[in-house]
Amino acid sequence: MSFNTMIVQSGGPTAVINNSLIGIVDGLTNHSFDGEIYGAVGGIYGLLHEDFISLSSLSASERYQLRWTPGAALGTWRHKLIEADLEKIIQVLKKNQIRYFFYIGGNGSMNVAKMVDDAAKHAGYELIVIGVPKSIDNDLIGTDHTPGYGSTAKFLATSVLDVNMDMISYPESNGVTIIETMGRHTGWLAGACSLAEDYLQGNSQLLIYIPEVPFHMETCLEKLTNAHKEKRNTILVAAEGIRKENGQLVCDDLAYDALGRPKLGGVSSYLKDTIEEQADIKARYMTASVWQRSSMTLASKTDVDEAYKLGIHAVLLAHAAYSGVMVGLKREESDEDYDVSYQKIPLSQVVGKEKFIPENWYNQKENTMKKEFKSYASPIIQGEMVVPMKEGLPIYQRVI
Template identity: 65%
Template sequence: MKGNCMIVQSGGPTAVINNSMVGIIDAILQSPFSGKIYGAAGGIHGLLNESFIILNHLSIQDRYRLRWTPGAALGTWRHKLTAADVERIVAILRENDVRFFFYIGGNGSMNVAKAIGEYADAVGYEIAVIGVPKSIDNDLVGTDHSPGYGSAAKFLATSVLDIQMDMASYPVSNRITIIETMGRHTGWLAGACSLAEIADSNSQMLIYIPEVPFQLQDCLEKVSRAYEEKRNTVLIVAEGIRNSQGKVIHEDHLEYDSLGRLKLGGVSSCLKEAIEESTGIATRTISSSIWQRSSITLASKTDVDEAYSIGKEAWHQAEEGKTGVMVAMKRQSEEGKYSVLYQSVELEETAGKERFVPAEWYDPIQNAMTKQFKDYVLPIIQGEMLVPMEGGLPRYQRVM
C-alpha cells in the first residue's frame, strides 16, 4: 500500500485515548503497509506547523505501556480552524504523501475531519479520512457510546461512593455536599454518579443535568427537608446546568475560551453560595476537575479494550477504501450478555452534532436517573485495570 499515514489527537484528553492510537499503529504494522506512520505533535498545532513524530519505530513495549498511560501522548490543542488552515493542512498532507488520515476526537473534531476530507476531495487529492471517536462527555452522535466515557463514569461513581462511605462514618450527620462534573450541554457524566446510590443510606442524592432546567427553589426545599430530617444530601451538578431560560446559571461570572465558548466550571461554588444564603446550612463543594478524565487506575477495562479495538477498526476501514466516515459502536445484547459491533457512520451525520440524555432516562421530580440509564451505563464500566507500578507509582510512557 502506497503513501503514508497521519494520526492526530484532538480535544480534551481521556484516560484511554492512547489505546485508540496504539490500536491504529498495531493494525497498520500487522498489514502490508510499508509507509511512514506520522503523529502530529501537539494535535492540530503540530499538523499546521509540520511537527511530526515517526511512530513506526515505537517498540512493542512502548506501545504496550502507552495503553495504560492517560492523557494525549501526541499532544492536543484547542483551535478554531479557518478555511485557510484547512487549505494549508491538505497541502501539508499532500507534500508528505499522506494517504491515510486518522483524527481522534469528539464532535468538534469530526467537523474538522469532515472539512479536511471535503477540501481534499475538492482539489482532487486522494486520501482516506477516518474519524476515531473520543469523548468523556459521551455526546457523539452515531455511536452507542464514546471511548473515554466508561472510564470517566467509573471514576465518578467510585468517587461518589467513597464520599458516601466517609459521610456514613458519622452516625448523626446532615451535611450538604455538592459534586461538580464536566458536561457542557449533556448530563452523561453527572448521570453516571447515580450508579453509586445506596438504597438504605442516610443520604439523598439529587442529580442535575443540562438537558433539564434547574429549579433552584425546588432544590432548596429538598436540601432543607433532608437537613431537618438529619439526613445528608449529595448534590451532583453538571457544569453546564441551565435555568428555565436556557442560561447557564452562573453565566454572568464566566469568561470565553479561544473557541468562543463559555469557560465552564464553578457552578458548585455558585450553588453553595445560594444554599448558604437562603438556608444558612453549611455546604461543601468538590470538583472532580480533570481527574475524571485522567485517572487510569480507576479506568474501565471494557473502555480500554474498546478504545483499542476502535483504533484497529479505523485502519481496517481505511484498508477497505472507506473515507469521510467515523468508526462507531453498535451495542449487542444477546441473552443479557453485552458486546459491541464496529461499523461506520458518515462524518456528515455526526460532525458538530450532540447526543443528549434521553428525556425518559431522567426523573425531573426526584432529580434522579432511571433504571434505563443505569442499565445503559453499567456494562461499559466493567473490568479493572492492573497498572504496572514502579516505586509505588504508575509507570507511564511518553512519546514527545
C-alpha cells in the same frame, strides 16, 4: 508506490485515548503497512507547523505501555480552522505523501475531519480520512457511547461512594456535599453518578441535576432542607452546564475559549453559597475537573478495550478505501451479555449534532436517573485495569 499515515489526537484528553492511537498503529503494523506512521505533535498544531513524530519505530513494549497511559500522548490543541489552514494542511499532507489520515476526537474534531476530507476532495488529492470517536461527555452521535466516557463514569460513581463513606463517618451528620462534573450541554457524566445510588449507606440522599432538564433552586433547597431535618446527608451532583427554565446558565459568570465557547465551571461554588445563605445548611463542594478524565487507575477495562478496537477497525475501513466516515460502536440487542460491534457512519451525519439523555431516562420528581439509564451505563464501567507501578506510583509512557 508506498505512502504514509498521519494520526492526530484532538480536543480534551481522556484516560483511554492512547488506546485508539495504538490500535491504529497495531492495525497498520499487523497488515504489513510499509509506509511511515506519523503522529502530529500537539494535534492540529503539528499539522500546521509540520511537527511530526514517527510512530513506526515504537517497540511492542512502548506501545503496550501507552495503553495504560492517560492523556494525549501526541499532545492536543484547540484551534478554530480557517480556509488558509485547510489549504496549508493539504499542502503538508501532499508534501509528506500522506494517504491515510486518522483523526481522534469528539464533536468538534469530527467536524475538522470532515473539513479536511472535503478540502482534499476539492483539491483533487487522494486521501482516506477516518474519524475515531473520543469524548468523556458521551455526546457524539453515530456511536452507542464514546471511548473515555466509561472510565470517567466509573471514576465519578466511585467518587460518590467514597464521599458517602466520609460523610457517614460523623454521627448524625446532615451536611451537603456538591460534586461538579463536566457536561456543557449534556448530563451523561452527572448521570453516571447514579450508578452508585444503590450502594449508598447511612440513609444518604443523592440528587442529580443535568443540563437537559431545567434546574429549579426552590425545589432543590426544599429537598435539602427536608433531608437536613431528617438528619440525612445529601450528595448533590451538578453538571457544569445546568440551566434555568429560561435557558440561562445557573452560573453565568463566563470567559470564552479559543473556539468561542463559554468556559464553564463554578456552578458548585455558586450552589454552595446559595445553599448556605438561603437554607442555612453547611455545604462543601468539589470539582472533579481533569481528574475525571485522567484517572487510569480507576479506568474501565471495557472502555480501554473498546478504544483500542476502534483503532483497529479504523484501519480496516481505511484499507477498504472508505473515506469521510467515523468508526462507531453499535450495542448488540441482547437480554444476556453486553456486546458491541463496529460500524461506519458518514461524518456528514455526525457533525453539528449532539446526543442528549433521553427525557424518559431522568426522574424529574426525584432528581435522579431511571433504571433505563443505569442499564445503559453500567456495562460500560465494567472491568479493572492493572496499572504497573514503581515505588508506589504508576509508570507512564511518553512519546513527545
